[in-house]
Amino acid sequence: MDIIEKALQMAAKAHSKQQRKGSDIPYIVHPVAVGMILMKAGYDESFIAAGILHDTVEDTEISLNDIHREFGLEIARIVDGCSEPDKSLSWEERKTHTIEYLKDAPMEIRAVACADKLHNVRSIKNDYEQVGEAIWSKFNAGKEKQEWYYTQIVESLQYQNSFPLVRELEEAVRRLFNR
Known part of the structure; x- marks a missing residue:
């Protein structure tokens, strides 16, 4: 079986009862979108499969x-690198860890993490256009902390060297937060 098909099947089963935060959209839409972003950017099958599996x-x-x-x-190494290590930590501690980790993470982890964040920002922007400022109430951390996080993620991903997906993320963050 094709590795991407296999990843789609595993992720679909694993996320089958989940929905996107604050919506009725099936969660699987997110990992599939991450895989599609990576595919469109020209990454190979292992990156795409890891993108599909990144939240499992x-x-x-x-x-x-x-x-x-x-x-x-x-693929296991990429998925591990894209997973938060300790869910018992506070939101800020987990996000600070991610920001610091991505500065020096291997390129494949940085690419998948970037595609993940890019889809998240695009989704938030789409929701913002529908409901306005009320969008921020569905998050544990409000608009200011979200802006801090995504701005820092862009800087972290650019730390070693920039790549096309980071520039897309930077533009999406700028548009979302009107910067």
């Missing part, structure tokens, strides 16, 4: 060992 370990019963067994070390 963090948000479902799928373990990193499951990913490693089914998809190999490279």
